[in-house]
Amino acid sequence: MTVLVIVDHDRGTISPAVLGALTAGRNLATELGIAFEVLTIGAQADSLSSTLSAYGASVIRQVHHEILVDYGPDAWGEVLAQVVRATAPQFVIGCGSERGHEVIAQAAARLDLPAVMNCTEVRPGENLDRALELTRTRWGGSLLEMAELDSPIKLVTLAEHSTEPTESKVDSQLIEFVPSLDSSVSHSIVRDRVERIAGVTLATSPVVVSGGRGVGSAEGFAPLEELATLLGGVVGCSRAVTNNGWRNHTDQVGQTGTRIAPDIYIACGISGAIQHWVGAMASKNILAINIDKEANIVTKAGYAVIGDLHKVVPAICTEIKRRRGGS
Amino acid sequence: MNILVCVKRVPAPGARINISPDGKSVDTAFLGFTVSPHEECAVEAAVQLVENNGGEVTVLTLGPTAAEEQLRTAVSVGAANAVLLVNDGPDWDPQRTARGIISSIRQLESANGVFDLILFGNESADSCGYQVGIRIAVALGRPMVNGAKSLDVENGLATIRREADAGQELYTLPLPACVGIREGINLPRYPTMKGRLASKKVTIARSEVSAEAGGQRMILLRRPAEKASTTVILGTGPEAASAVVDLLGELGVLR
Numbered sequence A: 001m002t003v004l005v006i007v008d009h010d011r012g013t014i015s016p017a018v019l020g021a022l023t024a025g026r027n028l029a030t031e032l033g034i035a036f037e038v039l040t041i042g043a044q045a046d047s048l049s050s051t052l053s054a055y056g057a058s059v060i061r062q063v064h065h066e067i068l069v070d071y072g073p074d075a076w077g078e079v080l081a082q083v084v085r086a087t088a089p090q091f092v093i094g095c096g097s098e099r100g101h102e103v104i105a106q107a108a109a110r111l112d113l114p115a116v117m118n119c120t121e122v123r124p125g126e127n128l129d130r131a132l133e134l135t136r137t138r139w140g141g142s143l144l145e146m147a148e149l150d151s152p153i154k155l156v157t158l159a160e161h162s163t164e165p166t167e168s169k170v171d172s173q174l175i176e177f178v179p180s181l182d183s184s185v186s187h188s189i190v191r192d193r194v195e196r197i198a199g200v201t202l203a204t205s206p207v208v209v210s211g212g213r214g215v216g217s218a219e220g221f222a223p224l225e226e227l228a229t230l231l232g233g234v235v236g237c238s239r240a241v242t243n244n245g246w247r248n249h250t251d252q253v254g255q256t257g258t259r260i261a262p263d264i265y266i267a268c269g270i271s272g273a274i275q276h277w278v279g280a281m282a283s284k285n286i287l288a289i290n291i292d293k294e295a296n297i298v299t300k301a302g303y304a305v306i307g308d309l310h311k312v313v314p315a316i317c318t319e320i321k322r323r324r325g326g327s
Numbered sequence B: 001m002n003i004l005v006c007v008k009r010v011p012a013p014g015a016r017i018n019i020s021p022d023g024k025s026v027d028t029a030f031l032g033f034t035v036s037p038h039e040e041c042a043v044e045a046a047v048q049l050v051e052n053n054g055g056e057v058t059v060l061t062l063g064p065t066a067a068e069e070q071l072r073t074a075v076s077v078g079a080a081n082a083v084l085l086v087n088d089g090p091d092w093d094p095q096r097t098a099r100g101i102i103s104s105i106r107q108l109e110s111a112n113g114v115f116d117l118i119l120f121g122n123e124s125a126d127s128c129g130y131q132v133g134i135r136i137a138v139a140l141g142r143p144m145v146n147g148a149k150s151l152d153v154e155n156g157l158a159t160i161r162r163e164a165d166a167g168q169e170l171y172t173l174p175l176p177a178c179v180g181i182r183e184g185i186n187l188p189r190y191p192t193m194k195g196r197l198a199s200k201k202v203t204i205a206r207s208e209v210s211a212e213a214g215g216q217r218m219i220l221l222r223r224p225a226e227k228a229s230t231t232v233i234l235g236t237g238p239e240a241a242s243a244v245v246d247l248l249g250e251l252g253v254l255r
């Protein structure tokens, strides 16, 4: 009887979402009175064992195989499926990251088992043989679904940020697992990589100045660029903007774009459709600049200016420069 | 080069998503329908590949009769063939959906040959299960990478780039292969006059579908709790600039 958490890492660098998943896995195992085990894939992950002990893993299964240097969805999914067959855990938990979903889905497909993604709550109930009740997100988080998972082995991923990471140290037992892998799973292993240049990104910037259809053109973003620069932030946009080719999709905030959580989000000429809002709602403060005082973004934002962004944004820039020049 | 693209019909809600009184579905009265932006981009990627390499794009959906609309839209931007697997009842779970589509792909391939590529969206717009494409790929024994931000094909190899925490990853998959596409890989085109005509004339290959249910069951939908908010209106027009800059100062973002 075990809860197994699969550790998402890249050549030994842990993904931030793992710590929440480890904490949730440990809590679930404690609640059920069963063992908490973790799985690391590839020799470069062996160095993670002290972190995993700190998060309470009683057993760390380390998978070693010559083809497991870089990540590969088919290879990782096959390894996880083999570990599940060998150890028959009750629960298998992955991170709610792109890679986490991918590995759980790959393993589920190979085991012909269901898999429920992006769970925010898992209620084990008294009787483990019964279907499990859980809550998951739909529509990128705009909607919650109460669902039932009916399977002897329960595969899930946890929505990111659904569990606050906390440590609870134990001495872990290390167990090596050697999978049997044929060349068919090696086709989808990462062939090459380009490291990201460090710097502020849309996802991490403390200030985001975004424009929507109301900006009207690619050139119309110039004052938003200026405001973002004055505030040390970056420019974002809505899908109406990327669809018109005014800006690159890397700037898009929302369900199919980037999720942001800046100190302030300044949304100019954006109506606040649910698929946009879901990407911006974690912002600590929202200022909407819109000609329509009934616009969804205006009614949901903490602060609003009603007016033409083409006049309001330059006026804000001028005022910032005036105060900076004056002091 | 023959490519299959799988798309799912979903409602396109605006300011909020309303739930039907029984709590089991999205209230779609007054809503239009669409497919996920990821899937729109998958159709565009397939059409571009076929323009450069020859061959045909087939688009497939498992859904209600009304999903003909989404298939015709795909034809209007360049798909040649359309397949509708009819399920007029409630949405199927991911395993069942995958099983239905797998058996249809096997039939299509035994009649017309293997698809060089099968494309999916990174995740469906409504369910966001991140798995139907992967289940299909595994059942067919083909390599699969999700989240593609670029896709090129040369000499029987598909080259894929995707964004990861550390940077960009590059994959090369031998064909036949499966790929999940992410929005941003391209800018989908608008239909041309000729495309619109073709979409009216295309014969949709419609068939009944049955498949065993999987282990995930939807019980109820609900909206997440919303923070009750009151909006502070800082002013109207450019005269509000001073109040905005005061606020930026208070929030500590005026460094």
Ligand SMILES: Cc1cc2nc3c(=O)[nH]c(=O)nc-3n(C[C@H](O)[C@H](O)[C@H](O)COP(=O)(O)OP(=O)(O)OC[C@H]3O[C@@H](n4cnc5c(N)ncnc54)[C@H](O)[C@@H]3O)c2cc1C
Residues within 6 Å of the ligand: A211, A212, A213, A214, A215, A237, A238, A239, A240, A241, A252, A253, A254, A255, A256, A257, A258, A268, A269, A270, A271, A272, A273, A274, A275, A276, A279, A289, A290, A291, A292, A295, A307, A308, A309, A310, B011, B012, B013, B014, B034, B035, B036, B037, B125
């Ligand atoms: C599955 C799915 C996923 C999606 N994912 C995303 C996503 O990731 N991100 C996203 O943004 N959208 C997404 N969308 C699209 C979304 O539904 C909306 O269509 C889109 O967000 C609208 O963009 P917008 O607010 O810029 O445009 P509109 O809705 O047209 O709003 C324009 C706003 O500008 C205001 N305005 C006009 N002129 C001015 C002016 N001069 N000054 C001030 N205000 C002005 C208007 O009052 C209006 O409020 C998705 C849709 C679907 C179906």
Ligand SMILES: Nc1ncnc2c1ncn2[C@@H]1O[C@H](COP(=O)(O)O)[C@@H](O)[C@H]1O
Residues within 6 Å of the ligand: B006, B007, B008, B036, B038, B039, B060, B061, B062, B063, B094, B097, B101, B119, B120, B121, B122, B123, B124, B125, B127, B128, B129, B130, B131, B132, B133
């Ligand atoms: N009912 C369906 N019909 C056709 N394709 C589907 C269907 N459901 C899911 N897909 C495909 O599988 C992808 C992943 O779906 P999901 O697992 O629901 O996130 C989608 O983007 C589609 O390409």
